[in-house]
Amino acid sequence: MTFEFLVGQIFNGVSYGALLFLLAGGLSLIFGMMRIVNMTHGSYYLLGGYVALTVMWRGGPFLLAIVIAALAIALIGIGEWNAFLKRLSGQELGQVLTTMGFALIFQDLALVLWGGDPQTIKLPAFLSGSWVIRESFFPVYRVFIVGVAAAVALVLWLVLEKTRLGAMMRATVDDPEMARGVGINVFRISMGVFALGAMLASVAGVVAGGFVGVYPGADFEILPFAFVVVIVGGMGSLKGALVGSLLVGLLDNFGKALFPELSYFTLFAPMAAILAVRPTGLFGRA
Amino acid sequence: MARKLTVIILAVLVVIAAGLPADAQKGPIKIGVISPMSGGAAQAGKDMVNGMQMWLDENGGQMAGRKVEMIVEDSQGQPNIALTKLQKLVERDKVQVLVGELFAHIGYAMAPKVDEYRIPMLYPVIAADDLTQRKPAKWVVRTGWASSQPSHPFGEYAAKVLGYKKIVTLGIDYAFGWEVIGGFQKTFEENGGQSIQKLGAPLNTTDFAPYLSQIKRDADAVFALMVSGSALRFPRQYQDAGLKAKFPLIGGGTTFDEFVLPSLGDEAIGGMTPLQYSAALDNPVNKRFVAEYRKKYGKVPSYFSETSYTSTRWIAEAAKAVGGDVENREKFLEALRHVEIPDSPRGPVKLDAHGNPVQNIYIRKVEKKDGELWNTVIHTYPAVSQFWKYKPEEFLKQPVYDRNFPPCKYC
């Protein structure tokens, strides 16, 4: 195991973890904070990718595509929450099935609207290629993903911890009764948190789409990954989501590099193991 | 009174006349198609159906003087649904022949049922080696290919023509992946090459970095077997990891097939793969096929479409050979097994004694022409069978290619 190998693996693990954080960040808000089991998360991710593609096919630049995708999916998320989910708090089964229903509907709609051919997002030139440092290659796009994840984490942390809005969000999630009691518009805040979560998922869809592609089935493929990260990190904790995604990214990466025969298990076996020891996840509070 | 009677008699006659068929022929030839039409593989399933439909449209929806009715059922990519639909097509719709499916495991699931029903089923896409080798089914007519069939000549090509000595293989860790790689490894090593590393990534790998970082640095080239989603993301990850400049990328036909090629960018250029088809094939039949398909369906046909198109013709040829009497199942099956098509878009095709096509294998290279990526054919191996140059009895003695066979002697 050379130094280069180690550096390379760490970089890969961290950038994969960053990708997972983008996937899971939105879910850690919706699932972690609001305790809504959201199987539609994968659909937000997929639809975000498709909307961005449509924008770019019409000539829009990559960054604009991200913004439009985020707004579009936020609207869809608000719609879903408003019409169905807000009545189901505390009912896991109801949430699983309602959000699963939407996931199936979105999957089929996406097939009808965009067809089933696999697509890639053409990256702008400044994000393609790799930086070469002493024989080691560091793909620029991976660095970009790390950057976006870090930015998202920073913004989320600032908002949640340092702003009044964030305090209201935390209060709403921790104790809606009390929050209402002190005059917080619980309804609007909850809706906002859900919309934010959906937005993050769609941003992940675009950013990850540049790496992984946009294709039917991507929604259900990433869903288990996102849940793994949120659970391992511990729900209700942004720090947990960050640590969880880094940990899962590194574990998965090193696991596959060192024990390739166990590749099918490097994700879920550690998850089961961690949950066996700490059922609320690493940083979770019950 | 007389008027009423006349009206009644006339009405009865009209009803009878309406019920009679236009001529004294038997009913239509019913082809049952089982294919994933929803879920992740829906587009491939659609491409297959489109290929079939195109042939029917070009031939007036007729075979051997009878009308053709195509009944498409969605298998949803699940074996038990496929089996239920199979039963429905045979028992309810009374089809005379079946076509379809994409996934190897569904192919294996359906084979015993098809034998039980004694109804011929064409497999245009399912490539699992053993279906025409160690686990053959009497009533399955494979009109597509076997997984390792293109790999055998390619292994020789890589060693003798490209001059590679050491190759690292990286494939998707499932049966199809190992069969494609196994065929390559066998002939590559028989021609002096060495397979120095065999890597396998699980089915829905999004990030190949852990595998790319393991690639042994003394390789001459990397052979990658990717399929649809993984084929979409692999070339760019390969290039970004700095590997493309160091190790030429070759692979299985599905790594760069026309299903994903339109979505790939310059990172795919130079990729060399073998397959029994390329949309860039320079024969008049194919050129016309590609142009027409493109006009009709808005995209370049992949091998899914070509093989389904040719399979439809296959049925027609067999129907012609039995004079339209497809109801005589045994005779029809015999005819299906003896169809020879000299001018399909992929070139000449016929079946070997074990029921797998003998066809040209093309070595293709991804090149950019007029801003589009195509699989340019750079070499043709004519009339390749699933057994390559080996004697069938000898070949069948070895186990099916899998993770552990051929063993990695030089790893």
Added chain:
Amino acid sequence: MDRLVRRAPRAAAVVVAVLLLGLPPFQSSFTLSLLTQALVWAMLAMSLDILLGYTGLASLGHAAYLALGAYSVGILATRHGANFWVTLAVGVALAVLGAAIFGLVALRATGVYFLMITLALGMVVWGLAHRWVSMTSGDNGIAGVPRPRGLPWALTGALPFYYFVLAAFVLAFLVLWTVVHSPFGKTLVGIRESESRMRTLGYNVWLHKYIGFVIAGAGGGFAGVFWAYYNGFVSPADAELATSVEILLMVALGGRGTLFGPALGAFVIVLLKNLVSVYTHRWLLILGAVYIGTIVYAPEGIVGLLRDRLKARGRAPLRPAPSP
């Protein structure tokens, strides 16, 4: 009118029994096939109901037990020519073993965490099915599973096999019914309603949940055995997450905590998947709408809906005396 509410389930049961017993000889083998498939899923759904409906634990990994039972049959019947009794015993035993081990891990959590742990454990089984190729043939699956051997009847025909599975279903139903109406079952319901209360009353809550978990797993394995015989085929798809979610839906759709409801839910979903997709390729949209519609309109499932209707009818206000 109260008698109507009480009599209705019994009347419905009689009607259903007559239909299931008497109609089949007149049905096509395709219809029989669908009914048989529905019966297998009904057994599976009922087994999950023990966990979900009666103990209040929603599991996203129940397909694992289906797979354990099915693979037992797949491996033993094809490679070792085992007869039905052997495969049944091994299938159920393996499922019990799996549930016993998984239960130790999973029951440390409740609610959402339980959902997630069971998801992870289910995926581990799926990974095993894919990876342990020498045992399971990996993603190719195991084909050519013959109909059950070692029984006095030949079960190759659709009709005899249907009655065979029907018998299994009735057996499963009776066993689960007994469990559910026993003191043990009542305790499970008490736990579902309030764990802390049961604990204060001195019940060993964990042990009850654990046994419930294992019983549910055993039921899943039992159904899995018949699933393999029905399809003649086993593959890792039997352990997929989507399968687990579907079983959950069947329970919710039919009405959890009623045993009969999940069976009904299974019938509806099987018919939907196999018949609706004949008429439209957009059947996924319909399935999604069914998922949503269930929760919105019938949160207690079809059975709950029927029960409410009957109760409403029973409580019709007294009519005022007709005016002179």
